[in-house]
Amino acid sequence: MASSSNYARWIDLAGNELSVDSVEEILSHIPDDFWVAAACYDRLVDDVNxxxxxxxxxLTRTQPVFDRVNHLFPDTNANVNDTHALTEHFESNITDAQLCYIRSVLLKRMDRLNTFVELCKEAPEYLQRESGMDEEDAEWEDDPWAEEPSAKPPAKPPFSLSEFLTADLLHSAYQLAFERWFGALRVLFDRHGKYLWPFRFAILDQIPDYAPPSDYHPLLPSCNTLTNMEQSPTWNEWRLEPDWSESSMVTSALESCRDSWDLSIFQEAEIPEPPFHVDPLTGEQLSAWYQTRVDAIVSSTGMIDTVLTMVQHGASHGVPLLDELGEDLSLLSRLVYDTPRNSDAPDEDWTLARWRVMDPPAIVRAYLSRSSPTTLPRDISRLVMPYLFVLESRAERAGNPDPSLAQRLLHEYILGAPLEMAAAVFEASKPTLPPAQRLIKDDEVVVRLALSCLYGSNSLNEWSTMSRIFECLPAWDIPRADSEEDAADTTVASLGAYVTPSTARPTCTPSDLLIFFSPLPLSSLSRALDILDVHLESGEILSRWSVPAPLHWFLQSSNDAAEQRAWANRMSRRAGGAEDQLNALEDWEWLLEDMLKLNGRGDNKIAGAFGLLSRDEVLRIYFSGLLSTGKFDIAKTLLHSRKTQLVLDTEIIEDICLSSSREFYDNANSGNYNFGDMKLAYECLDVPIPSDRIQKEKEFIEATSRLSSFNVMSRPGIPISPIEIRLTKDRLSLISRVLSSNSDAYKHTEVILDLVHKLGFRNDIVAEVKALAMLADSALQAEDFTRAYDTCRRMTDTVLSLRMSDMGSDNPQVAEASEVCWVACFQLGRQSEFDVTNQKLSLLGRAIEICPPDRLNDVLTAWRRLEKEDIQAREERLHDRRNGAVETDHQKHAKRLPETAADSLQARLRNFHMPSPPLLSTPDAAALASKTFRSVTANFPFSVGSHRGRSQLSQQGEDQSSVSSRGAEEDVSAQASRVFSKGIGWLIGADENL
Structure with a gap:
């Protein structure tokens, strides 16, 4: 009964209620060894004791089975026959077989229990910190009044005791690796290494990538340098000899009789078996594993320092082929962790794969990408130079030594760096520094690099930086013969051609220039520095006046006078100057001084930026630029100052002023000379001493302003521009456009004539006569016959005085004026609407006097017709008077024939021996006159006006009412009228075929 109650007590007692005493008390009273052994196998608790x-x-209850089996089979390592006999025994005694299996399991659990006890002692440091005192406890750690702190429970492994006893050891190893219980993992390997050794790499792969390798160095594989094989560790298992229940004979016997009883109920859960390596790996295989592990960690975390520690450990433990990987990681670690930080720029994602595909120049740039001019020399020394030394070492190990590799890569970076960064390098390479402190120690190399950087730069505003670089260069005192100096200058001249862009090389880079400077001897380099000094000073001057040029421009333009001239023009025209008159004058004096400095040669006989130009040409360019800014008061002051260097001939000053004035004129949007560019064009002519040319140009500007006031249009709705006025070939056409576009313009005869004079026709009688003819024609079109008559009288007086002058009537100009005059008189004299007969007869008389002989019949016919009409009118008035009619004042006036015109007419008829009048009235004579008159009037293209149309209709009506004997004569008149109606274009340059 007591035994039965113990069975029930054991079954009813929960695992967490068990204690050491209860276990011993209950199980000691149960006599069944198999039941007790099975109960101990079945019960798993987390309490170690x-x-x-x-x-x-x-184990105690399984001991009897050992006695029985050992009595039957004293040698557990017996032969096959004994194994067969033992199998038969187990098949007939299942209890013994089960007890043997339970014993083997309990022994393994005892080993794991002991292991678990040691595992608990190897908690990681971070867990110990977490389970230790908190920040508040640390703050009051030395408080003497504090109570004794209670002991903190130790950190627990990632699994319980019961889980560890039943789980697969590999799974437990995975958990320890993942949870970073590396000390516990070492214990596990030490106590159960025979089982875990084949899976060592799978276990290492479970370690988090971010875990520091220094925490698990002992777990990493190492290599025996003598055998080039993986170092096999020794194990410290709990039992040196296996128990009899673990012998091969017992194990085989149990496996053979497993069909007799269900052995699976006693089996432990297993996990899938990962790849394993039972045999040690070769050194190359270990190296490949390290590299794979490094790539995985870098790709996932980017922690270069972590993998570097791992590789260093492997290399120090004999793993081959890790030196280069360690170098790459070390160099990459410098790039990631040692380069300057930039809070504005995000950190780049650096990986080993990216590092391996980058070329050396790109790596050098990456090292220095965040450097400042202040830190650059130090960064080159501590970051770039170690990398370059590694490259040299690798090239040497590969059998391809390249002693200049480091120097070449460093030079390549300097040539491609911004000038501010390059200046920092040159300042760290000054000849005045101790050799050990100089970044570049060879003076000639420094000079070649500096020349290449400066002349290869396109910078326009870093002259202070360029001067800093120049100040870092050595000052060689090398006496040179003239031949050596010429050779150096020739070299620099050829350099100018070298830097000039071409199809083959659109731009000349600093690297290209270094190729050019590399073979130059010391004397040529010294001369190049002298030239560089001049070019830097010239560049600063050009930059000061807002016309900067890159330094290589001075080489390109050294043999190009046109380029120098163009830049001098830009310099003179872009100079602004202060608004204050005094300061502006000082600025322009300073500009003149600088332009002359660029034109001269210094003590070293090196020409400046404008060295190919003469001094006079530079002065002309300067003066022209001064005028282009409209600073005419300053120009006058400089011209008349005794201290000025602006000394030019009067004619040159006049030419420049005229050219500048015309430039203002051509750029003007309005012709009004009271404002804008036209005002500047006018005032510019006050700078030189007055002369005929200056006065003529001023008058032309005044004429332009007057034309603009008349609103002459270039196209409908668009006023004529000044440039169109200047480009008009025949400027008298502008008078025609004024008269045609302004109905009252003809009334202002003196204004129009003054406009003609100012357009460039002063003292030009022909132009004046043509202008008067235009005025007369405009008055005629407006039916203002009085003004038309007065204008024609003035025109005829002018022509007659011209014919009586020394020029004579045979002069081409006199002939042209005469032609214009007689046609205008003929036109007005034959107008039917003009009813003042004596004036008309006077005009026709003047036309007869002036016209050429071959036109005389045409004019005379009209005169005779008018005379006949006048005689008829007189006869009618005489008849009326006889009948007592009272004469009107107009009739009295009409009886007074112009004696002068009559006398002239009679003289002209006598001179030319004209046939008798009846001859003209014959049909043949009339036809001949008509033909002749058509040839004359074909060149009378006066503009069509309302009066002209009405005159023609009136004339046609008169022709219809005329007698038939005058039919031929009227045909001639009608033809002339139609020709006259074509306008006045013939007066302003049309070809005349009269």
Whole structure:
């Protein structure tokens, strides 16, 4: 009964209620060894002492089976026959077989229990910190009044004791690796290494990538340098000799009789078996594993320092082929962790794969990408130079030594760096520094690099930086013969052609220039520095006046006078100057001084930026630029100052002023000379001494302003521009456009004539006569016959005085004026609407006097017709008077024939021996006159006006009412009228075929 109650007590007692005493008390009273052993096998608790008691009790109860089996088979390592006999025994005694299996399991659990106890002692440091005091406790750690702190429970492994006893050891190893219990993992390897060794790499792969390798160095594989094989560790298992239940004979016997009883109920859960390596790996295989592991960690975390520690450990433990990987990681670590930080720029994602595909120049740039001019020399020394030395070492190890590799890569970076960064390098390479402190120690190399950087730069505003670079260069005192100096200058001249862009090389880079400067001897380099000094000073001057040029421009333009002239023009025209008159004058004096400095040669006989130009040409360019800014008061002051260097001939000053004035004129939007560019064009002519040319140009500007006031249009709605006025070939056409576009313009005869004079026709009688003819024609079209008559009288007086002058009537100009005059008189004299007969007869008389002989019949016919009409009118008035009619004042006036015109007419008829009048009235004579008159009037293109149309209709009506004897004569008149109606274009340059 007591035994039965113990069975029930054991079954009813929960695992967490077990204690050491309860286990011993209950199980000691149960006599059944198999039941007790199975109970100990079945019960798993997390209390170490209770679990140990269970295992000890179970092992004790399995001891009798050992006595029985050992009595039958004293040698457990017997032969096959004994194994077969043992199998038969187990098949007939299942209890013994089960007890043997339970014993083997309990022994393994005892080993794991002991291992678990040691595992708990190897908690990681971070867990110990977490389970230790908190920040508040640390703050009051030395408080003497504080109570004694209670002991903190130790950190627990990632699994419980019961889980560890039943789980697969590999799974437990995975958990320890993942949770970073590296000390516990070492214990596990030490106590159960025979089982875990084949899976060592799978276990290492479970370690988080971010875990520092220094925490698990002992777990990393190492290599025996003598055998080039993986170092096999020694194990410290709990039992040096296996128990009899673990012998091969017992194990085989149990496996053979497993069909007799269900062995699976006693089996532990297993996990899938990962790839394993039972045999040690070769050194190359270990190296490949390290590289794979490094790539995985860098790709996932980017922690270069972590993998560097791992590789260093492997290399120090004999793993081959890790030196280069370690170098790459070390160099990459410098790039990631040692380069200057920039809070504005995000950190780049650096990986080993990216590092391996980058070329050396790109790596050098990456090292220095965040450097400042202040830190650049130090960064080159501590970051770039170690990398370059590694490259040299690798090239040497590969059998391809390249002693200039480091120097070449460093030079390549300097040539491609901004000038501010390059200046920092040159300042760290000054000849005045101790050799050990100089970044570049060879003076000639420094000079070649500086020349290449400066002349290869396109910068327009870094002259202070360029001067800093120049100040870092050595000052060689090398006496040179003239031949050496010429050779150096020739070299620099050829350099100018070298830097000039071409199809083959659109731009000349600093690297290209270094190729050019590399073979130059010391004397040529010294001369190049002298030239560089001049070019830098010239560049600063050009930059000061807002016309900067890159330094290589001075080489390109050294043999190009046109380029120098163009730049001098830009310099003179872009100079602004202060608004204050005094300051502006000082600025322009300073500009003149600088332009002359660029034109001269210094003590070293090196020409400046404008060295190919003469001094006079530079002065002309300067003066022209001064005028282009409209600073005419300053121009006058400089011209008349005794201290000025602006000394030019009067004619040159006049030419420049005229050219500048015309430039203002051509750029003007309005012709009004009271404002804008036209005002500047006018005032510019006050700078030189007055002369005929200056006065003529001023008058032309005045004429332009007057034309603009008349609103002459270039196209409908668009006023004529000044440039169109200047480009008009025949400027008298402008008078025609004024008269045609302004109905009252003809009334202002003196204004129009003054406009003609100012357009460039002063003292030009022909132009004046043509202008008067236009005025007369405009008055005629407006039916203002009085003004038309007065204008024609003035025109005829002018022509007659011209014919009586020394020029004579045979002069081409006199002939042209005469032609214009007689046609205008003929036109007005034959107008039917003009009813003042004596004036008309006077005009026709003047036309007869002036016209050429071959036109005389045409004019005379009209005169005779008018005379006949006048005679008829007189006869009618005489008849009326006889009848007592009273004469009107007009009739009295009409009886007074112009004696002068009559006398002239009679003289002209006598001179030319004209046939008798009846001859003209014959049909043949009339036809001949008509033909002749058509040839004359074909060149009378006066503009069509309302009066002209009405005159023609009136004339046609008169022709219809005329007698038939005058039919031929009227045909001639009608033809002339139609020709006259074509306008006045013939007066302003049309070809005349009269």
């Amino acid at each position: 209770v679990q140990r008691t269970l295992l000890q009790v179970g």
